[in-house]
Amino acid sequence: MADSLKNFRSICKKIIAVGRNYSEHASELGNTVPTKPIIFMKPTTAFVTEPNDIRIPADWDELHHEVEFGVIIDKQCQNVSKEEAEASIGGYCLALDMTERNLQNELKDQGLPWLLSKGFDTSCPCGDFIPKEKISLSSSVNLWLNVNGNRKQSGHTRDMIFSVPDLIAYISKYITLEHGDLILTGTPAGVGPVRRGDLIEAGMEGEHDLKYLMKFNVA
Ligand SMILES: CC(=O)CC(=O)C(=O)O
Numbered sequence: 373m374a375d376s377l378k379n380f381r382s383i384c385k386k387i388i389a390v391g392r393n394y395s396e397h398a399s400e401l402g403n404t405v406p407t408k409p410i411i412f413m414k415p416t417t418a419f420v421t422e423p424n425d426i427r428i429p430a431d432w433d434e435l436h437h438e439v440e441f442g443v444i445i446d447k448q449c450q451n452v453s454k455e456e457a458e459a460s461i462g463g464y465c466l467a468l469d470m471t472e473r474n475l476q477n478e479l480k481d482q483g484l485p486w487l488l489s490k491g492f493d494t495s496c497p498c499g500d501f502i503p504k505e506k507i508s509l510s511s512s513v514n515l516w517l518n519v520n521g522n523r524k525q526s527g528h529t530r531d532m533i534f535s536v537p538d539l540i541a542y543i544s545k546y547i548t549l550e551h552g553d554l555i556l557t558g559t560p561a562g563v564g565p566v567r568r569g570d571l572i573e574a575g576m577e578g579e580h581d582l583k584y585l586m587k588f589n590v591a
């Protein structure tokens with residue numbers, strides 16, 4: 373593992389996110405289940421780390437939480453196969469894909485890009501680097517999220533429509549993945565609004581006592 377990945381946020385060039393990768397989440401928003409991955413990007417200025425706040429822009433009032441499993445690239449790769457994909461991974465992290473749902477729906481209805489609704493400053497709260505050795509891709513990780521102590525989301529990475537190797541193979545066909553890049557792999561069901569003053573707690577649990585928690589206030 374390259375040591376520089378501990379600070380992946382400072383070297384990350386691209387945050388590539390995947391949409392509708394859990395069928396229950398696609399259905400809860402009335403979307404069809406995709407037959408190939410839906411890809412979008414967030415700027416790296418979207419990163420925010422504890423103990424800083426998620427800041428809702430003044431004129432927005434329907435900010436949704438989306439807890440996601442993050443994959444951090446170590447080795448640059450282009451057009452890799454599913455079988456080769458795992459070798460390009462350096463580690464993982466817990467992340468949120470904060471989304472202004474009203475704006476996203478408005479943009480979607482007009483066939484316009486989602487960027488602003490998902491790429492504003494602090495839209496990518498993110499936890500510490502978790503080395504690749506800590507999580508086996510053949511196991512399933514449980515992702516969960518609470519708002520003010522109430523469970524809102526819980527899902528398992530085994531329920532992704534497109535697996536992590538599928539996603540790396542698909543994305544790298546078109547976009548070179550570079551050292552430090554982050555892939556957000558989509559959110560399970562249960563997304564919903566947060567308000568200023570709310571506390572978001574999120575966690576990830578898996579084999580071999582993997583346990584990771586993070587919390588953010590919404591301001
Ligand atoms: C409908 C969405 O916002 C797509 C998305 O980001 C997801 O995680 O799914």
Ligand SMILES: [Mg+2]
Pocket residue numbers: 389390391438440469558559
């Ligand atoms: Mg998402």
